[in-house]
Amino acid sequence: MTARRIVALLLGALFVVAAIIVALNVRDEGQGVDQPVPDSIATRTPADLIARGEYLTRAGDCIGCHTARGGVPYAGGRGIETPFGTVYAPNLTPDPQTGLGNWSASDFWRALHNGRSRDGRLLYPVFPYPNYTRVVRADSDAMYAYLRSLPPTVQPSPAHALDFPFNLQASLAVWRAIYFQPGVHVADPAKPAEWNRGAYLVEGLGHCNACHSSRNALGAPVGPLDLAGGLIPVQNWYAPSLTAVDESSVAHWDVRDVVALLKTGVSTRGAVLGPMSEVVLNSTQYLSDADLVAMTTYLKALPVVRSAPEAAPAPAGRTDAQARGARLYETHCAACHGEAGEGVAGAYPALAGSRAVTMTSSANLVHVVLQGGFPPATAGNPRPYGMPPFATVLSDAEVADLLTYVRGAWGNRGAPVSTLDVNRFRSDVRP
Amino acid sequence: MRRRRSLVTIVLGTLALGAQAVPPFEDSIAQRVLACTGCHGPQGRAAPDGYYPRIAGKPPVYLYNQLLNFRDGRRRYGLMTGLLAPLDDAYLREIANHFSALDVAYPPPQPPKEGAAVIERGRLLVVQGDPARRIPACVQCHGDAMMGVAPSIPGLLGLPRDYLNAQLGAWRTGTRRAQAPDCMHEVAKALTPEDISAVSAWLAAQPAFGKPAPTLPRPLPLDCGGVTTPATGGSK
Numbered sequence: 001m002t003a004r005r006i007v008a009l010l011l012g013a014l015f016v017v018a019a020i021i022v023a024l025n026v027r028d029e030g031q032g033v034d035q036p037v038p039d040s041i042a043t044r045t046p047a048d049l050i051a052r053g054e055y056l057t058r059a060g061d062c063i064g065c066h067t068a069r070g071g072v073p074y075a076g077g078r079g080i081e082t083p084f085g086t087v088y089a090p091n092l093t094p095d096p097q098t099g100l101g102n103w104s105a106s107d108f109w110r111a112l113h114n115g116r117s118r119d120g121r122l123l124y125p126v127f128p129y130p131n132y133t134r135v136v137r138a139d140s141d142a143m144y145a146y147l148r149s150l151p152p153t154v155q156p157s158p159a160h161a162l163d164f165p166f167n168l169q170a171s172l173a174v175w176r177a178i179y180f181q182p183g184v185h186v187a188d189p190a191k192p193a194e195w196n197r198g199a200y201l202v203e204g205l206g207h208c209n210a211c212h213s214s215r216n217a218l219g220a221p222v223g224p225l226d227l228a229g230g231l232i233p234v235q236n237w238y239a240p241s242l243t244a245v246d247e248s249s250v251a252h253w254d255v256r257d258v259v260a261l262l263k264t265g266v267s268t269r270g271a272v273l274g275p276m277s278e279v280v281l282n283s284t285q286y287l288s289d290a291d292l293v294a295m296t297t298y299l300k301a302l303p304v305v306r307s308a309p310e311a312a313p314a315p316a317g318r319t320d321a322q323a324r325g326a327r328l329y330e331t332h333c334a335a336c337h338g339e340a341g342e343g344v345a346g347a348y349p350a351l352a353g354s355r356a357v358t359m360t361s362s363a364n365l366v367h368v369v370l371q372g373g374f375p376p377a378t379a380g381n382p383r384p385y386g387m388p389p390f391a392t393v394l395s396d397a398e399v400a401d402l403l404t405y406v407r408g409a410w411g412n413r414g415a416p417v418s419t420l421d422v423n424r425f426r427s428d429v430r431p
Numbered sequence: 432m433r434r435r436r437s438l439v440t441i442v443l444g445t446l447a448l449g450a451q452a453v454p455p456f457e458d459s460i461a462q463r464v465l466a467c468t469g470c471h472g473p474q475g476r477a478a479p480d481g482y483y484p485r486i487a488g489k490p491p492v493y494l495y496n497q498l499l500n501f502r503d504g505r506r507r508y509g510l511m512t513g514l515l516a517p518l519d520d521a522y523l524r525e526i527a528n529h530f531s532a533l534d535v536a537y538p539p540p541q542p543p544k545e546g547a548a549v550i551e552r553g554r555l556l557v558v559q560g561d562p563a564r565r566i567p568a569c570v571q572c573h574g575d576a577m578m579g580v581a582p583s584i585p586g587l588l589g590l591p592r593d594y595l596n597a598q599l600g601a602w603r604t605g606t607r608r609a610q611a612p613d614c615m616h617e618v619a620k621a622l623t624p625e626d627i628s629a630v631s632a633w634l635a636a637q638p639a640f641g642k643p644a645p646t647l648p649r650p651l652p653l654d655c656g657g658v659t660t661p662a663t664g665g666s667k
Contacts, residue, residue, distance in 0.1 A: 069502075069504035070505065277517040278517065336456075336465065344456050347456065347462070371509075372510070372514055373514060374466065374514060376518075377519040377521075383460070383463055383522055383525065384463070384517075386466025388465060388468070388470065389466075389470070389514065391510060392470065393469070429510065
């Protein structure tokens, strides 16, 4: 075999691979594109279509990324930090130059369904089109109609600040060829309609697994739609497993408690804080009871597992760390959370018997103690009770002692927290 | 002597008990905002370190504007922004009104450490400004008594000097901003670091008492975003 022949073979192989990657990137593009007449929607949109689009846009929490802090809603500009760099969410208002003004309903659907922009550019999957690809065309058109109804805002999107090689479209094409497949929501006839509606919302617009799954080194969910929990990159909050009975499985919860948590941010079983607070604030509080019950039905039907083996009962007596922690608890925590970690119903979550306290990852506990927080102000809970930040009061060692005590007190069987565990999240507190 | 010591012991013991006693839970706005008083001190009377300012008794719209500014990114402090991010305008207004209505005595002023010349320079800038450099006097907006003007202009007294320096510096560099037009940014840009040091030295040495003035006798010298124009009797 001559050298020339080898080169020709290699080039040929390269071409085939490239062709496969391109083919994988544009598969399923034609599907659904021609369904409705796009531009008629923009001009004569019935109000109920816009209202439906607003509802679905909230179900997708589009505003959460596509609005800068204090900025015009949906006008983009918020930087989403990822391990690969910062991606800026673009302007979704109908401004022709800087927003979606020149987009047709089919362009919008292709972005949702195929993850491609109007000009054909591949979109970064921080825009959760691996989930949104399940959205049906009629819902996409309603969302499009709603976004068209917003006041146009002139606001150019900053250029993404991604590291090499993630800044290249070719890299993204390879990623998509491996990890992305356009899909549709296929109803499972064996399951009740309520479950199917829940699946559509959780797996699609809700994009719950964007946080509640762990990701591999290339940022792809490890087990698609497994909802088995994961540390959210950069933010470093742990989105607990929705299947693990020792984390946030709701299999044994009353449906009303799950619905209350998603609707108001608080329930008799606890409150949401951190990134989930934003989700309730912007998205789930606006969902109908029927849709929240449907999502709950789906979540309750997830397989139930344990994420960690049950810990043995703690030996009698306190370690030195627990003794120090107990004193700190008395000084700083007991006034609200109670001498026995019992909390105050409707105001302060109980710490005794709380899975949020005992689950393996202590990331959220550390964040809450350092940063404090409020559950979201919602229509159902407009004046939430807050927790003060202790970042300026307690050292890493003190937070570790305190949490070690709380995780082992009152029958709790959580593992101790080390100073290092606290220190690795201290830098997330940015004064 | 022994008797006095035992009295002191009793008083200190009572104080210590008082500090440890757990106040009973009540459904009140004060209970709901314990997240604030952790840093800003009981009733928002300021923390001992001089970094977290007093919020008790400040004009309600001023406090409300600051809560909005932190939440919406015009004023930067990670802990504040994180706390306020999930809260809506109505609740922030209620929180602002709560702290504004608290009537708590002010601590005595800090004795000045600077020389008389610096103090006098600070006093002149506060009460006269520097027309040649187009710097309005502080009292033109913040009131002749410098205790602020209801409902949106804050007082300048009763604040630690470190806090005043930090805020004037942040206004000057633009890391603290207000709604446009951002008048304090304009004023602070015209100040030199020496001006700021002199102004803060004089202000921190003045005793604070009383409440924000109900009105300003004159129109504001600059347009200020977010400032509900105080009643003036004038044209503004």
